[in-house]
Amino acid sequence: MNFQATIAMKISDLTDNTGEWLRGTGPESDIVISSRIRLARNVARYPFLSRANAKQKKEIEGLIRERIRESEITQDLFYINLADVSPVDRLFLVERHLISKEHAGGEGIRGVAFGKSETTSLMVNEEDHLRIQVIRSGFELRETWKTIDEIDNKLEKKINYAYSSRFGYLTSCPTNVGTGMRASVMLHLPALGMTHHIEKVFNAVVKLGLVVRGLYGEGTQVAGDLYQISNQFTLGKSESEIIEIIEGVIPRITSYERMARKALISENREQLEDRVWRSYGMLKVARTISSDEIMHLLSQVRMGVNLGIITDIEMKTLNELFILTLPGHLQKLEGRELTSAQRNIIRATYVRKRLEKIDSLQ
């Protein structure tokens, strides 16, 4: 286990590839990008982080880091102390979904452990002492639960979690108490967005006690027609029951999206194809592209690939481009901090090169 790997090297290694959850494989992966579960846990007999002093935070961090190391969760797990890492590197880890925005912006001693596949990550001293996260490609919440449950079982043998029989796993925020579980599914819903039916989906989902969010969780803006649907309640239902509720609603949303796509095609095929091809063309020729614009263009092209309009680009490449063209990634790629105008130029160049490579292979 590379627990002491040099951080700068490890983060640079990551820029060459992306996590397995972006492969674009798995059930319903034309619409469901990924399935993710996170568990919130705290160590018994310590205050939650908002009330912990520096000494306690250090103790908690040391204890959890050691227990993670001993538990041999995955072979190649390594640990990054976030206080040692530059803001750009932290942004990069957020864009990778390896840490949360809150964890990146937090203060004091805190860290994250993750493996090479980027399927599992363990955030230490986030809002709770420990947050375990597992992400998989496609619609695979059950598998995801199995993996995270096993990791949690390994850790609970070594860590005394704060727990009560009445309230379950005790968390700093009462919105997470009980199972401490947030299960979410990331969906690409361009046609429902285009036809303005997305609101109906929201209404239906909210009635089930689920919430809809943007790409990067809490309060983030929706971009690229990417939505995360997750459970709001964590108490009074078992992990299985919560997963069942989400599992029940996703197929309805995906078939609704497919219907909306079909309707767009049958109403005006030429117009839809034109939109898709224009977006693809823009990605191939533009000299400067903002982050908002690229999300929109990639979304159109992704739908075009799903509908068989565009056939020369792989889903994996498209999924990756959503992440690789984000500000933190571009700055890592260039190895320096960039202004937004500079990023727009580098973003356009990067995408053009990736797509030229595809053209030259034909």
Place this chain on the structure above:
Amino acid sequence: MKCESCNKKHATVHLTEIVGSVKKERHLCEECAQNINAQLTKIPSPTEILTSLINQVAPEINEMSKVACPVCGISYLDFRSHGRLGCPMDYTIFRKGLIPLLEKMHGSTQHVGKVPSKAGKELIKKNELMQLRNELNKAVEKEDYERAADLRDKIYELSGDNSNED
């Protein structure tokens, strides 16, 4: 064609909106189309939801306003204004204030999920029983009596008695 929203840029986004049985065409520039999408998808964050819930369960504030946790020092009012608890003990100390809040938030105040193995076999059994009872209620509601009988047998087996405790 000009964008019908800003009337300046060229309309490149053509939306078909269906309201009831009426179909409406909209022609917008990229920018305006994205703005419209952003407006449609404004979602309250969990913290916003939490704050509004805390404010909804205000009545118990008088009783709880003087309570503070002897372990971490946080007062109930601190919790109300920041939405974060200070230590695991707060769930016991602020129980009175938390229960209506949890009820509103989760629709329940009793954990039925996973039990850490360290918490002991008794607790695991208790939770399993609770879950089986939930399922039994559901089965009865659905008038699935075969399943209900099955579940009842399991409950007897697990609890080791035939008494009808609730």
